[in-house]
Amino acid sequence: MLLNTAKVRVRFAPSPTGGLHLGGVRTVLYNYLFAKKHGGTFVLRIEDTDQTRFVEGAEQYIYDCLKWCGIEPDESPLHGGEFGPYKQSERKSKYWDYALQLIEAGHAYYAFDTPQELEQMRMDFKTxxxxxxxxxxxxxxxxxxSLTLTANEVEKLLQEKNPFVVRIKIPENEIISxxxxxxxxxxxxxxxVDDKVLLKADGMPTYHLAVVVDDFLMKITHAFRGEEWLSSAPVHILLWKYLFGLDEMPQWAHLPLIMGPSGKLSKRDGAKYGFPVYAMNWTDPRNNEFTEGFKEKGFLPExxxxxxxxxxxxxxxxQELFSLNELIDQFSIDRVHKSGAKFDYEKAKWFNHEWIKKSSSELLCPLVKPILEEKSISNINESFLKTIIDLVKERCPLLDDFFQQSSYFFIAPEELDTEAVKPKWKEDKAGFFNEMCNQLNQLNVWETTSIENCFKTLxxxxxxxxxxxxxxxxxxxVGGKFGPAVFEIAYLIAKEETIKRIKSALIILNS
RNA sequence: GCCGCGUUGGUCAAGAGGUUAAGACGCCUCCCUUUCACGGAGGAAUCACGGGUUCGAGUCCCGUACGUGGUACCA
Incomplete structure (x- = not known):
């Protein structure tokens, strides 16, 4: 149904007010997939029209998240492009003309009500x-x-620089579809539908005006956004009709919401149920409130x-496992569901584990190394690490799990789970391990099989x-009841270390 | 309250009038493994409800219920 004579152009338009959560990233993703699938352009527009909610660092954070995810825009304040500026605060002057045009055509009007008067109205008419x-x-x-006042009165209020807003005049008895x-x-x-404010008293447009004007000016062909916008769609439809004509309007797609355990997913859910909801760690500079991200939690961007x-x-x-390229190839907007999906962290971890299992140690090594280093394991030999990664990755659903699963290859365990052996520990076992140390020490060939043979013979x-x-x-x-085959471990940590660990464990167990 | 949108196992979901209603996650059992995993084989559990239409309805229509979003000079 897409008779696109025009090149596909989509946009993601976040407001820089805080972390980027699951739903936001998915909106970006679907935009991106759709654009790439159709050889189109993906635009990132910053909707910073609410100056009271501006948060330092939030814009940069968005770029960082998209970069990590591998879904970077073609055009944005950072990446440039021929339809800039891409920040609405820098486009302020553009919106005025359109607001004026609407007023002149009788589709909008000046309103001088103060916030207090609006509050009063809501009280008075509340039933x-x-x-x-x-x-x-x-x-x-x-x-x-300007609908109730005379032209002169309006002129006077305007002259006297009384604060005002511009509201859309919603027609009566019309079906907007x-x-x-x-x-x-x-x-x-x-x-x-109510007479939404289009232009605020500070001269900034509201989302309603800005989204329509900018989508037009930026030649957006397909507008994807969360379903929370569906209710205000009639305002946007009307604006398109009045300003540019319905033929110019992009195709809308209102994406289903991602739900938390109770209602629309929020960062509160993450804290409450113990899973990340943001793509990357985010600390709100206003109150130092920290919210964990998928990246730092140990997820692979793939x-x-x-x-x-x-x-x-x-x-x-x-098929459930898709690379980004496969997604681009397979994606189709008409297979997107209508209803919201509840986020399931267990399944999310399963996806990550699958990706870890199918990732090469080559790719995993630079990701795992810093995790070990952070826990003070130093002088890591990368080729050795890669061997270890291949050996333990099937036990690591999250990147962080590599620490527990591989630290004992580098340093002796700090604590031994002695409870696992103590109850059945006897003199003869102590004797066995003592003798074992001697024999291992004399082993000429240090290999998994020779260690095992030595062990079994004894x-x-x-x-x-x-x-x-x-x-x-x-x-x-190892210190605990986990890890790969024990003789494999002995082989990898080498003779000296093996004997050393047995001996020091013997001291603890015999005491 | 009003308006919009939605409703297939606990969760993600396939399904486009005729199927024993896929599959995945999670859970349970067993096998493999004298660790933990991985892998393999099984198992429990479902079409929100009520009316229609039809020879036949998870699939179409209408109600109801429930969920969810909106109802700001926030996006």
């Missing part, structure tokens, strides 16, 4: 049936605006993108079942 009265066709004629790429036909009764893509979309087959001589001895050996070398 049980209508707990939140709107500034609409019925109310507007009772307020202070449009076709959404995901929801198909959606319609609204204009009588339930996995993060993959799990997000599958939250609300699939290609109709059983066990047979001492008449102890090897199985009785393997767990103690593991505890001595």
């Amino acid at each position: 049980n049936e209508n707990p939140s009265p709107q500034y609409d066709a019925r109310i507007r004629m009772k307020m202070k605006n 449009f076709s959404d790429l995901i929801h198909h036909e959606v319609s609204f009764d204009s009588n339930v 996995a993060f993108i993959n799990l997000l893509a599958m939250l609300g979309w699939n290609n109709g087959t059983e 066990a047979a001589e001492k008449n102890i079942k090897p199985g009785e001895l393997q767990l103690p050996m593991r505890i001595m070398l």
Whole structure:
């Protein structure tokens, strides 16, 4: 149905007010996939029209997250482009012309009501049936605006520099409908839509005006956004109709919301249930409130993108693991679901584990190394690390898990899970390990099989079942009941270290 | 309250009038493994409800319920 004579152009338009959460990244992702699939352009526009909510560092943070995810924009304040500026605060002057144009055509009007007067209006007209009265066709004629005042009065107020806003004049008794790429036909009764503010008293446009003007000016062909915007879509449709004509309007797609355990996913859910909701760590500079990110939690960007893509979309087959390129190839907007999906952290970890398992040690090494270094494991030999990574990655759903699963290859365990062996610990076992040390010491060929043979032969001589001895050996070398085959570990940490660990464990166990 | 949107196992979901209603996560059992995982084999659990339409409905229509979003000079 896309008879695009025009090149596909999509945009993601966040406001720089804080961290970028799951839903935001998924909106970016679907935008990006759609654009790349159709050989189009992905634009990032910063919607910073609310100056009271501006947060230092939030814009840079957005770039960082997108970069980490591997879904960078083609055009943005940072990346440039021919439709700039890409920051709405720098486009302030553009919006005025359009607001004026609307006023002249009778589709908008000046309103001089103060915030207190609006509050008063809401109090006065509040009833049980209508707990939140709107500034609409019925109310507007009772307020202070260019519809109720004479031209002279309006002129005077304007001259005297009284604060004012511009509101859209929503028509009465009209059905406003449009076709959404995901929801198909959606319609609204204009009588339930209120006269939204278009231009604020500080001269900044609201989202409603800005999104329409900028989508037009930036030649956006497809506008994807979260479903929370669906309710205000009629305002935008009307604006398109009045300003540029419906034929110019981009195709809308209102994406289903990502839900938390209770309602729309929020950063509170993360703290409450113990999972990240932001792409990367974020500290709010205003109150130093810290929110954990998927990156720092130990997620691979490939996995993060993959799990997000599958939250609300699939290609109709059983395939669940997709690379970014596969997603670009397979993505189609008409397979995006209508209903919101609840985020499941367990499944998210499964995706990450799958990606870790299929990633090469080459790729994983630079990611794992700093994690170990941070926990004061130094002088890491990279080729040795790579061997270890291949050996333990099937036990590591998160990158952080590599510490527990591989630290004992580099340093002796600080604590031994002696409870696992103590109950069955006897003289003969102590004797076995003492003798074992001597024999290992004399072993000429230090290999997994030779160590194992030595171990088993001695066990047979001492008449102890090897199985009785393997767990103690593991505890001595690893510290706990986990990790790969114990003789493999002995081989890798080398002879001296193996003997050293057995001996020091013997002291603890015999005491 | 009003308006919009939605509703297939606990979660993600396939399904476009006729299927024993896929698959995945999680959970349980077993096998492999004298550790933990990985891998393999099984298992429990579902079409929100009520009416229609139809020979036949998870699929179409209408209600109801529930969920969710909006109802700001926030996006």
